[in-house]
Amino acid sequence: MGKNNISIGVDVGGTYTKIAILGKNQKILAKKQVPTQSSLGPRDFVSRISSAVIEMEKLLKAHADGFGLALAGAVDPASGKILFAPNLKGWPNFDFKKAFSKKMGARKFVVENDANAAVWGCYVLDFKKKGENFLGLTLGTGVGGGIVCYGKLYRGSAGSAGEIGHMRVAVGGELCHCGSRGCLEAYAGGYGIIKTARRMLSESPDKGRILSSLCADPNALEPRHLSEAAQMGDVLSQEVWAVTARYLAAGIASLVMIFNPDGISLLGGVSAAGRHLMDPLKKELSQEPFKLPFLRAKIRMTENSDFGCIGAALLALEG
Ligand SMILES: [Zn+2]
CATH class of the missing domain: 3.30.420.40 (ATPase, nucleotide binding domain)
Incomplete structure (x- = not known):
């Protein structure tokens, strides 16, 4: 568990990417939607998402310990890299953990398949x-x-x-x-x-x-x-x-x-x-x-x- 139980969730869709900052009891403290623009490449994506997150944290006067990135593809849970993502050309093998830490400081970071993330969210909120x-x-x-x-x-x-x-x-x-x-x-x-x-x-x-x-x-x-x-x-x-x-x-x-x-x-x-x-x-x-x-x-x-x-x-x- 993180120190303060605040965590960022980023869900990458084909057109839009959703960002949510989650507080205690799975409460959404802030959320935002930005264009994915996957063709600009993962480095550009990391830069735009980091800026948006830092701005959201400033408004909330909060710092999240966790950062979860969900996207359509196969991910390697050990390295956090994407192995296969037919809709995100040029994204596989990019080191998101390293790139995000550079922009936003070290956090507990995970990359997860988007369906797994959605099902986990549904399980915790609706079913547990x-x-x-x-x-x-x-x-x-x-x-x-x-x-x-x-x-x-x-x-x-x-x-x-x-x-x-x-x-x-x-x-x-x-x-x-x-x-x-x-x-x-x-x-x-x-x-x-x-x-x-x-x-x-x-x-x-x-x-x-x-x-x-x-x-x-x-x-x-x-x-x-x-x-x-x-x-x-x-x-x-x-x-x-x-x-x-x-x-x-x-x-x-x-x-x-x-x-x-x-x-x-x-x-x-x-x-x-x-x-x-x-x-x-x-x-x-x-x-x-x-x-x-x-x-x-x-x-x-x-x-x-x-x-x-x-x-x-x-x-x-x-x-
Ligand atoms: Zn099939």
Whole structure:
């Protein structure tokens, strides 16, 4: 634990980076959003984030002991370096710990995968009192995940554990952004859901009249259109969510069998689909013949765009 329990969490997104300063009891003391501009390189990023943090600390008259950086990619927990980050060109192997210490002084520093950080934030804020075995799935354009075992984030041997989105749910199935086929993400990630929607729309356009009135161009379709249309009674959109739920159920059923968790949370933008995704998902899972682990694992949807920052800040203090 840090001396004063104050910690900085930085969550690097494709377009924006969120900075939060966290105080006692996971309370956010200050937060700020800055453009990521990853193409300017990691050195420029460190410089801009450091200036913003120092300014925030000045206003708060506080100094944080911890600093957690969350980003999309594989990180090496030992060195704190990014090993692989397809969306952050030129960032892998950069020494963030050294660069940030130079600008802001030595702090307890961690780099963490962004889904792990968000799931950890969700666990600490929302779930900890209910159990110590917990899984989180982040549903966005891609599907990420995090595993909490006995109250600790499980990272695996190389730090890459929790890649739930790349769990195989169909042999020889749809192509995933990772290059493999049949991953959960290829069906339950934003791009997978849209692929399903376009296919179903071309097969039976009449069923998707409401959807087409919201978005006339199938190439411009986004999951939020499907959520909105489903709420308005669009049959096709409701069926798209039901198909998505089937693949999610296949993935979640395997996770429940393997981990026997106390709870599973679905985080992220897809949660706007609400009951249109949750009802068929719960129905699928209720039909599992081996009931015991499914009765225990409560599945819920939750959305808080600060989970990533909060989780990163908390992980830094854990050290
Ligand atoms: Zn994949």
